[in-house]
Amino acid sequence: MNESTLFKIALSFSLVGIFIILIMAETLEIRLYEISSITEKNLDEKVKIQGSVISLRDTPGLTILDINDDTGIMKVVLFKEDDQITINKYDDLELTGKVIKYKNYLEIEAETIKRR
Numbered sequence: 001m002n003e004s005t006l007f008k009i010a011l012s013f014s015l016v017g018i019f020i021i022l023i024m025a026e027t028l029e030i031r032l033y034e035i036s037s038i039t040e041k042n043l044d045e046k047v048k049i050q051g052s053v054i055s056l057r058d059t060p061g062l063t064i065l066d067i068n069d070d071t072g073i074m075k076v077v078l079f080k081e082d083d084q085i086t087i088n089k090y091d092d093l094e095l096t097g098k099v100i101k102y103k104n105y106l107e108i109e110a111e112t113i114k115r116r
Contacts, residue, residue, distance in 0.1 A: 030096055036071035038106060042099040047108065049074060050094045050116060053087060063087065065110075067095065077102075078110040085113060092116040 030048045038047060051069035065076040065087065076095055078084070087093070097110040 034071040035067070035069045035074045038074065038099060038108075040101070040106065043101060043106075045099055046096065046111070047099055048094065048096045049108065051092070053089050053091045053093060056087060056089060065093075067093065075105065075107040076110050077107055078113065085115070087113070 030046050033042075033047045033049055035049055035051065038049075049067060049069060051067040051074075053065050054068045054073065055066040057064045062080055063078045065078065067074050067076050076097065077100075078087075092115065094114050094116050095108060095110050096112045097108040100107050100109050
């Protein structure tokens with residue numbers, strides 16, 4: 001085989017490999033955490049928690065939830081969107097989001113929320 005053919009084959013396999021990696025990255029399951037196990041080591045990491053809403057505060061741009069999962073309580077910040085579900089006190093939720101630090105406390109910036 002000549003160099004041109006080998007280059008085309010190598011390029012094709014590289015593109016297919018990158019495409020497969022992108023698909024896998026989107027579909028990987030995010031690990032479920034107990035609230036008490038979330039520490040500063042998880043900063044900027046995506047986590048999933050399940051628990052009940054024990055309090056909520058609405059502000060013009062966001063909703064702040066306190067979620068309890070029997071191991072602890074975590075503050076969750078949810079930026080308001082048009083297609084947001086209605087959340088009430090005592091709702092059982094599953095949340096996925098990024099662990100952030102705000103005023104020296106760990107919080108989760110929610111990306112997805114669904115009822116359990």
